[in-house]
Structure formats: C-alpha cells, structure tokens
Amino acid sequence: MGKCALDNPSTAATLAIGPHRLPSRVLLAPMAGITDLPFRRVAARFGAGLVVSEMIASELLAEGDPRAALRIEGEGVGLHAVQLAGCEARWLAEGVRIAEDAGADIIDINMGCPAKQVTAGQAGAGLLRDIDNATRLIEATVAAASVPVTLKMRLGWDEHSIVAPELARRAAAAGVAMITVHGRTREQFYQGRADWNAIARVKEAVSIPVVANGDLESFEDADAMLAASHADGVMIGRAARGRPWLPGQIGEYLATGRKPSAPSLAVQRDLLLELYESWLHHSGRERGAREARKHIGWALEAAATSLGWTVAWARGWRAGLLSEADPARVARGIVDAFDDLGWRAAA
Numbered sequence: 001m002g003k004c005a006l007d008n009p010s011t012a013a014t015l016a017i018g019p020h021r022l023p024s025r026v027l028l029a030p031m032a033g034i035t036d037l038p039f040r041r042v043a044a045r046f047g048a049g050l051v052v053s054e055m056i057a058s059e060l061l062a063e064g065d066p067r068a069a070l071r072i073e074g075e076g077v078g079l080h081a082v083q084l085a086g087c088e089a090r091w092l093a094e095g096v097r098i099a100e101d102a103g104a105d106i107i108d109i110n111m112g113c114p115a116k117q118v119t120a121g122q123a124g125a126g127l128l129r130d131i132d133n134a135t136r137l138i139e140a141t142v143a144a145a146s147v148p149v150t151l152k153m154r155l156g157w158d159e160h161s162i163v164a165p166e167l168a169r170r171a172a173a174a175g176v177a178m179i180t181v182h183g184r185t186r187e188q189f190y191q192g193r194a195d196w197n198a199i200a201r202v203k204e205a206v207s208i209p210v211v212a213n214g215d216l217e218s219f220e221d222a223d224a225m226l227a228a229s230h231a232d233g234v235m236i237g238r239a240a241r242g243r244p245w246l247p248g249q250i251g252e253y254l255a256t257g258r259k260p261s262a263p264s265l266a267v268q269r270d271l272l273l274e275l276y277e278s279w280l281h282h283s284g285r286e287r288g289a290r291e292a293r294k295h296i297g298w299a300l301e302a303a304a305t306s307l308g309w310t311v312a313w314a315r316g317w318r319a320g321l322l323s324e325a326d327p328a329r330v331a332r333g334i335v336d337a338f339d340d341l342g343w344r345a346a347a
Contacts, residue, residue: 024251047248242298
C-alpha cells in the first residue's frame with residue numbers, strides 16, 4: 001500500500017505555468033524520436049500533467065522543413081507545449097511565431113540537449129558554455145511570445161562550469177515562467193546518476209516553478225527526487241518509453257498516495273495497436289512503420305516486466321516483429337505476442 005495523502009507532504013502542491021494550472025505535477029519529457037504526436041496524445045490521456053513536443057530546430061521550422069512541421073502538431077494533447085532549439089534570436093523568434101500559429105500554448109527553450117550535432121552548432125546544452133548569449137536568446141524568445149515561455153537545461157557543460165543557478169536567475173528575470181533542470185552536465189550525457197541535490201540550488205535561486213528531471217523511474221523515485229531537489233514538479237523521460245501511462249500514474253501517486261497498477265495485458269496490447277495505427281497515419285506508412293519499431297520493443301519489455309518477467313521474452317518477439325515489413329502482419333504479431341505472454345503468465 002502507498003502512503004495516505006495526509007501523510008505525504010508532496011500531495012498538497014500544484015504546478016502552474018503562467019495562467020495554466022496543470023492537472024498533475026508529473027510531466028513527460030521531450031525526447032527526440034519518441035514524444036511524437038501519437039505518443040503524447042496517449043500520455044496526456046493517461047494523465048500526464050504536460051506533454052512536450054520533440055525538440056524542433058527553429059531554423060528548420062522557419063524554412064518549412066516537413067519533419068519540423070510534423071513535430072509541431074499538437075491536436076489532442078491538452079496544453080500544447082512546443083520545444084524549440086536554436087542559436088540565433090531571429091530564428092527562435094520566427095519559430096515562436098510559427099508555433100503559436102499552430103496553436104502552441106507554451107514555448108519551451110531547449111538548452112539541455114547533449115547531442116554533438118546540436119551542441120556543435122552552439123544550440124542545446126552548447127549554450128551553457130556562453131550564458132550571456134543564452135540570456136540574449138531567452139530574452140528574444142520571451143519578447144516574441146504571447147504565451148508562457150519555459151526553459152529546459154542541464155546543470156552546466158561540465159563539473160567545472162555549473163551555471164544552472166545563475167542562468168535560472170537570468171531566465172526568471174527575463175520572464176520565463178518555469179524552469180526544468182536535468183541533474184547532469186552535458187559532458188555526462190546519460191552516464192552516472194542525476195544529481196537531484198544540485199537542482200535544489202536552482203530552486204533556491206528563483207521564485208518561479210522548478211521541475212526536476214533525470215533518472216525518475218518509480219513512485220519511490222518521485223518522492224526522493226522531490227525531497228532532494230525541493231522542486232515543484234518532476235519530469236519523466238526514458239522510463240516512459242513503452243509505458244506512456246507512467247507519468248499519469250506517478251502523478252496520481254503524488255496527489256493521493258496510492259500506487260496504481262500497470263494496465264492489464266489486454267489494455268497494453270490494445271494501446272500498442274492503437275499507437276501503431278496512429279504512427280502509420282501520422283508519419284506515413286513507410287516512415288511510420290520504421291518509427292514504431294523501437295516503441296514496439298519497449299512496449300513488449302514493459303509488458304513483460306509488468307508481470308515480473310525478464311526482458312528476454314520480449315527480445316525474442318521483438319526480433320521477429322522488427323524484421324516484418326507488412327503492417328498487417330506486424331499488428332497480428334503484436335496480438336500473438338501478448339497472447340503468448342498471457343498464456344505463459346497463466347501457466
């Protein structure tokens with residue numbers, strides 16, 4: 001049994017971004033190649049407090065790149081949050097205009113992506129090496145926006161340049177409505193453990209809401225992350241792969257103290273089938289089928305672990321499904337895989 005709400009000090013708080021009061025303090029992180037529109041819709045339906053688009057290069061968006069245009073869509077996700085990346089004020093401002101025309105309710109600035117192809121262009125976490133320029137870009141984005149602007153960043157470029165508290169102060173002064181901090185430096189990428197205590201120093205530096213990100217995988221992690229970071233909310237990323245219901249469930253736990261169980265196998269199966277059809281429709285048959293492959297593997301692993309099985313079972317089915325090109329046969333294979341897991345679990 002989870003702790004009752006009266007015994008859980010984290011249950012009383014709420015989280016707001018400008019005029020928007022979120023339904024939960026657990027947010028779905030923007031993840032390249034993962035948080036596309038179909039995935040965000042499902043996560044929102046299961047109760048995520050906010051779902052944020054994949055990172056979108058503002059210059060590509062302004063140039064009409066079709067993949068950037070696809071990422072900006074937000075129908076059916078509740079509050080529509082669009083994450084923009086860039087290293088020039090004019091492109092970020094133009095990205096804001098296009099995003100707002102597409103219905104964005106919130107603009108998020110990416111200053112946390114550690115990928116070399118992003119940081120080499122002085123975008124993403126690369127901006128943590130020059131917080132004067134980062135500040136100028138934040139100011140330009142806020143000036144161009146008529147909706148709330150948020151910022152997602154890391155602690156700094158490396159352990160010798162922890163700039164998050166100072167950049168947070170500057171961002172708040174520029175009018176940013178909320179800051180999310182991934183508790184690693186850029187040089188760490190995803191190695192080691194996120195430093196939740198370091199996020200507390202960002203929280204101390206500003207009066208606007210701060211959200212903690214990095215290594216949140218369970219109900220217990222949410223409690224520990226909030227206690228260490230003193231943050232107003234938490235953001236879950238990689239642990240939601242294959243489990244779009246997880247942010248909503250952790251949000252329910254923080255609000256009530258109850259720990260929801262994973263959806264039944266039948267629900268997980270039908271959800272994956274729904275998502276598969278959505279990917280084919282959203283991205284086109286060929287590209288959608290490719291995009292779905294990684295999600296299928298994660299979903300099978302999530303199904304296995306929800307029953308206490310190892311991921312070895314999932315890998316066997318995944319190998320066959322990922323080599324199949326015909327969408328109808330993939331869908332049939334998904335049904336067969338879940339039937340097989342159900343029979344094994346009942347044996």
